[in-house]
Amino acid sequence: MKILITGGAGYIGSHTTIEIIQNTDWEVISIDNYSNSSQGTYDRIQNITGKSIKYYNLDLKDLQATEQVFKENTDIQGIIHFAAFKAVGESVENPLMYYDNNINSLNNILKCQAKFDIPNLIFSSSCSVYGNIDQLPVTENSQLAKAESPYAYTKQIGEIMVDDFIKVNPNLKAISLRYFNPVGAHVSGLNGELSTTTPNNLVPFITQTAIGKLDCLTVFGDDYNTKDGTCIRDYIHVSDIANAHVLALQYLLNNPPHQRHEIINLGTGVGVSVLETINAFEKVSGVKLNYTIGERRAGDVAAIYANNEKAKKILNWTSKISLDNMMLSAWKWEQFLAKN
Numbered sequence: 387m388k389i390l391i392t393g394g395a396g397y398i399g400s401h402t403t404i405e406i407i408q409n410t411d412w413e414v415i416s417i418d419n420y421s422n423s424s425q426g427t428y429d430r431i432q433n434i435t436g437k438s439i440k441y442y443n444l445d446l447k448d449l450q451a452t453e454q455v456f457k458e459n460t461d462i463q464g465i466i467h468f469a470a471f472k473a474v475g476e477s478v479e480n481p482l483m484y485y486d487n488n489i490n491s492l493n494n495i496l497k498c499q500a501k502f503d504i505p506n507l508i509f510s511s512s513c514s515v516y517g518n519i520d521q522l523p524v525t526e527n528s529q530l531a532k533a534e535s536p537y538a539y540t541k542q543i544g545e546i547m548v549d550d551f552i553k554v555n556p557n558l559k560a561i562s563l564r565y566f567n568p569v570g571a572h573v574s575g576l577n578g579e580l581s582t583t584t585p586n587n588l589v590p591f592i593t594q595t596a597i598g599k600l601d602c603l604t605v606f607g608d609d610y611n612t613k614d615g616t617c618i619r620d621y622i623h624v625s626d627i628a629n630a631h632v633l634a635l636q637y638l639l640n641n642p643p644h645q646r647h648e649i650i651n652l653g654t655g656v657g658v659s660v661l662e663t664i665n666a667f668e669k670v671s672g673v674k675l676n677y678t679i680g681e682r683r684a685g686d687v688a689a690i691y692a693n694n695e696k697a698k699k700i701l702n703w704t705s706k707i708s709l710d711n712m713m714l715s716a717w718k719w720e721q722f723l724a725k726n
């Protein structure tokens with residue numbers, strides 16, 4: 387059985403590919419255009435798993451080229467659609483780039499799903515769809531607030547597109563997975579996020595500061611109404627996220643889902659502050675981090691973490707990797723990059 391992964395050379399796509407190779411007999415085919423990744427990821431996947439995968443270098447906005455992949459691979463049973471831009475700040479600066487890429491790529495994937503009758507789809511969504519929300523932890527039934535960025539809008543719109551599409555295609559099923567804050571690297575330290583730009587996210591910022599690539603980390607505000615004044619997030623290890631994709635696809639393959647489009651939160655359910663993250667990093671790495679407290683970052687929500695009961699119940703999934711091991715794996719990966 388073949389599974390198509392879009393964005394297979396990317397951060398979550400590559401870790402999901404590793405999980406699939408190690409835990410199933412599915413054959414993975416990847417599409418990526420390396421806009422925020424590189425072809426070298428496939429070598430790292432091979433180093434970890436001992437297996438190579440088939441891959442295509444193409445832009446999903448090119449419908450003809452995308453259709454060609456489905457024509458060449460006739461027995462695809464599922465698509466996991468990761469490929470998208472994901473930097474919140476960049477999306478505010480350049481909204482059309484986000485609407486153009488994220489919406490058109492998904493549109494083409496859905497067209498192919500219908501045309502080639504691919505029964506199952508997993509869509510990468512994000513907790514950013516919730517916007518500024520007061521009721522914590524957030525459940526999938528929480529009313530979505532206004533999106534705080536064009537990036538978040540593309541995920542809200544993406545979920546609606548999948549929903550409307552599934553309604554009129556009775557043979558097809560989908561799950562949208564709302565990721566909270568995916569962090570860390572493969573526990574071997576041999577694969578992790580390889581962003582082509584300066585990091586926006588906290589954990590790569592921490593590790594790059596620790597290794598000396600960046601001078602200093604700024605903590606964006608310590609005057610929030612939270613346990614230590616810094617923002618609260620639900621950090622979750624990337625391999626726990628990856629594992630949930632395997633379970634989600636198995637669920638679609640094996641059970642007629644309750645609804646043909648399920649929406650499921652993926653978080654640990656635990657809210658962790660920025661300072662707690664830094665402390666965990668310092669503890670496991672033995673490195674004293676150079677950081678200062680700065681201004682609040684525009685668009686940040688004070689606190690958000692998941693209610694993950696639905697993932698536990700429906701997918702039989704739980705997160706297994708602790709905050710310390712999230713930080714340790716991220717640090718191993720940063721050191722691997724420095725050596726290579």
Ligand code: UD1
Nearest residue numbers: 472473474512513514586587588591604605606617660686
């Ligand atoms: C946001 C989205 C998330 C999305 C991600 C994509 C929300 C609630 N979350 O994550 O769904 O997948 O973007 O990029 O919208 N911080 C610092 N200093 C830094 C960097 C970050 O203090 O140099 C703090 C931030 O203020 C925040 C926390 O660290 O409190 C995490 O930030 P980040 O890693 O950028 O993720 P989110 O903005 O939470």
